[in-house]
Amino acid sequence: MSADPRSATAVLAVGDEVELDVTNIAHGGVCVARYEGRVIFVADTIPGERVRARIIEAKKKSFARAVTIEVLTASPDRRDHVWPAAALDRAPEDRAGGAEFGHISLERQRLLKAHVLADAMQRFGGIELAAEPEEGEGEDAALEDALADLVEAAPGDDDVNGLGYRTRVRLHVDPETGLVGPYAARSRRVIDVDALPLATDVVNEIAPLYDALPEAANVDVVAPSADDPRTLVTMQGEKKRVGAQDRVQEVVEDRGFVVRAGGFWQVHREAPALLFSAIRDAVIDLIDADRFDPSATNLDLYGGVGLLAAAMAEAAGPSLRVTTVESDEHATEDAAENLSELVGALSVTARVDRHLADLLASPETVRTRMRKATVVLDPPRSGAGGDVIRQLTELAPASLIYVACDPVALARDTGTLRGSGYELTALRAFDIFPHTHHFETVAVFERAE
């Protein structure tokens, strides 16, 4: 049923409590219900449940936002929340943020993520991820079959119910009391918690949850895989995090990487190895299909400290030519060190759009090598965006391997790529943020000949 704005007549005010039948998952970790024609985005529930929910936002005529107060009919996939500080028995404003799927079985969490990806790909990318239904099978069953295994678990997560994975956590400080903790869901109010179940044991050991730090603004807790754990404190009114530029050691498949303590590194303890192997395997597939040229102008865009360029080299061999492009000069310095064994590797500090603009202005010999290239891109959550994608389609590399943490941004860029002669040839998704709505997708696009 599509929302008809004329039928969105329910008068709702903040604080009202309503009974809702929850029908779908939406992007952003909330579910969808309807109340007298009006769409309601509801937190802390599961599609299929009936809940009593409190309206927390009702500014728009077409939709409102609500939070679950009581479950009237529970889904078979409902579990006790993995984080008591985020559970339904706390008042909605006191529930801890950052574990918005913690009341759902892991298997169902992955299925919900698969639905979000499939829906975004269909709406914005023009791609149906579900196969045609088999004879005698309804469309819904075909969709469920196709989606059941789409989002892959990180190794070991199913044995520990997806807990204890975060090697990096940001805590905040209440300016009045000095209390250190996470923000509450949907607000910037620091709340009191006694543990961080999504974080590793080491992070829990050093997180200053019981200290008062009235002069601090926030505390990053960092536990590298091959270095001492530490906290990075930002004092109130300052931008600098003390210790953020210290170099720490990470290990991925026996390979060492240096990274700044406060720099970008995937937070799930298994995520660097999982993405490393996904990129390596994608490049191996391109090599097998004779679609990869190690001497072309290969790129690792938004390259950080060179993790994915190293994965490309693992597949293509040490003679690979690849340039990492990254706006943070410290990360670029570390990438140069991490890739120093590759004589054909270059690490550049630049904004991706500027680097691509330079390539577009290059002589024809460079443009020719670019057309034979494979480009890996791993942008921040907002995605690469239309301008960068248009620059890429103009440069026309042979293939693109797009690592995305936002399915809608990926789907929009997929639509643009498909409209410019690229075909989606492979898609994998990884549940590297259990108990949250986030996940990572790796999509391979090949230019039609």
Ligand SMILES: C[S@@+](CC[C@H](N)C(=O)[O-])C[C@H]1O[C@@H](n2cnc3c(N)ncnc32)[C@H](O)[C@@H]1O
């Ligand atoms: C999601 S991280 C990926 C890092 C790396 N690929 C990895 O796997 O560790 C995105 C990186 O893009 C960088 N970045 C953000 N905006 C950028 C831009 N416009 N141009 C270049 N780099 C950018 C950030 O500093 C960050 O290191």
